[in-house]
Amino acid sequence: MKLVCSQCQQAVQIDDAKVPAGTFKVKCPKCSNVITAQKAAPSSSAAENITAAVVESPVSDASSSEGDVPLATQAFVKKEIAAMKNEILAAMASLFGGDTKWREAGASPEADMDDPLSKKALICSGEDSQIDFISSVLRRLGYALDVARGATEAIKKMDAGSFNLVITCSSLPDDAEAGTKIIGKLNGQKPAMRRQTFIIVVSPTLKNGDSNAAFFQGANLTVNANELKNLETLIREGQRHFQQIYSVFSRVLAEKERSE
Template sequence: MIVTCSHCAARLQLDEAKLPSRPFTVRCPKCQQNVNVQPPVLSRVGVQESVSAGPPVRPIPAPAFTLEGQERGRTETLERSTGVSTEELLNALVALVRGEGAQVDFVRRQRARRALLCLEARHRESVARSLAENHYEVYLAADTSQAIERMREDKIDVFVLDVEFDAAEQGAAFLTREIMALRPAERRRLFFVQVSPTVRTADAHAAFLNNANLVVNTADLKDLPSLLDYTIRSFNELYKDYFAALRLAPL
């Protein structure tokens, strides 16, 4: 049986005698992406029928998480109606206190921050709820393919990755390599948070070794919104001149 990879168009030869009876996924040896495979259908006389050739099935991107009774984009509407965000007002106030009022010229954020969560199932909903309540657009990935598709479809600002995510497919290692392969300009626009049960929360040395902006111990996930608020503010301050030169909005 020959399967075509939907990502790089490589052709994979599979042994039909060893195929399971239900749909499954295989990893493409060329691009390392997961490929969904529909096994041949057994006819009534027990003879395998060839699978009809059709367009490859594209993996579903990580779905959005919304709070009950809450409209998505409420923060966007609020910021458009007022013209500035809370973060911009705070930055403007600091600049005025420092005597830099004449030089304040913001490129305003036109939307809420988008956060992609790649966490174990037992942590997903609680962390998603806490971030949504703090005005994030949250997406929950159940596996590696959903995470990849969401990153390709939407610009993600905050990427939260558990080192034990999708362990069967080595999802954490694969997604970390994807981040490390980003161009520097793209990498600066992505705030990478690594979650692990063995790290000390906000350990700058551990974050540097893991190519992350922030490391969080699994036990401290309940504090993620406040940790992000502080570290992203520091990140924006560090790259303030860089963002200003390129007329980029802060993260």
């Protein structure tokens, strides 16, 4: 008797003498699916001895959570989601990798970064000159601005409304942990809301675009306070990475929801 697996089209030859009466099952040697077949009635036509195979779920004692979804469809969806997850990992490796080098002043920003990620920014700083310079950069990028001169004031403003970009500087006069309090407040938001905020930390002890330091501080970008001349370029570059990561994340999330 010859069986044909309708899943992978593998032909399975069984000795007629070993074929049991009635319905029986055979595991496909190629794709491991179960082939359900029935011994053909005696016939002079050899073609009638070729039994069509019915493919069931893979051999397993556990019930399938995918229900009646065809195995080919299940495999395709899982493959696509896995590919997208790999894209996320690659993008995150690019952003957080130790060899990441940010462009310094004079580099040409990408054309697709002419529009900022959002339009409302909060500057947290205690120095007038620092506030003035950062404000001029953010205005060029199209942001509406608000200023907080301490952690307490910043948290009140964040309670009153959301911001798409927050810059916290080590010059805040409240206390040495002012920046940590502000970032802690932002990172305490629901994930969907947190992803809408681009956080920048400015300090004389940090390197420009130090992705590892930004990660451990819960921020998106670090800027050296003595090199603010690079701020506009760094923001554009940082936001471009930010957009790349979350555009892939959103695609994976949408695919996951559709597959459930």
